[in-house]
Amino acid sequence: MIQIILAGAAAAMLALWVRPLKPEYGIFLSLGAMLLLIGAALSQLDVILDLIRQLMDATGLEPVYFRILLKIMGLAWISQLASDICKEAGCGSISRQIDIYGKLLILSVSLPVITALIETIETLFAA
DSSP: OHHHHHHHHHHHHHHHHHTTTOHHHHHHHHHHHHHHHHHHHHHTHHHHHHHHHHHHHHHOOOHHHHHHHHHHHHHHHHHHHHHHHHHHTTOHHHHHHHHHHHHHHHHHHHHHHHHHHHHHHHHHHHO
16 A cells, blocks of 8 residues: 555656656656556455445445445545546646536535435424
8 A cells, every 4th residue: 555655656756857858748647647546546445345335234224325425435536536637737727617516416416315314303303
């Protein structure tokens, strides 16, 4: 795990060194490092999914809420990655729009959970 972090930091330093000489190579080097880090993170996904399954079994909550949680995590990750790529390419305004759209998507996906939470609070106060 630490090796991946150090490889990412080394790629960032190399990109900083290469960028003044050949800006396009710096961007490709950064994108390559991002792909390396994504691959490493995805390799750890099984551990996270197992933990979520254990939580689901222990709590007895409906699986739909955990699916929504996974969707939210995926949307946050993908929108942040796309935003970072745009920032790296010098497209700050597109990056900010991706951030806003990602947040709106997360809100829309989480509405069933928010609705269920409000209904639960209403039943607690009604009793």
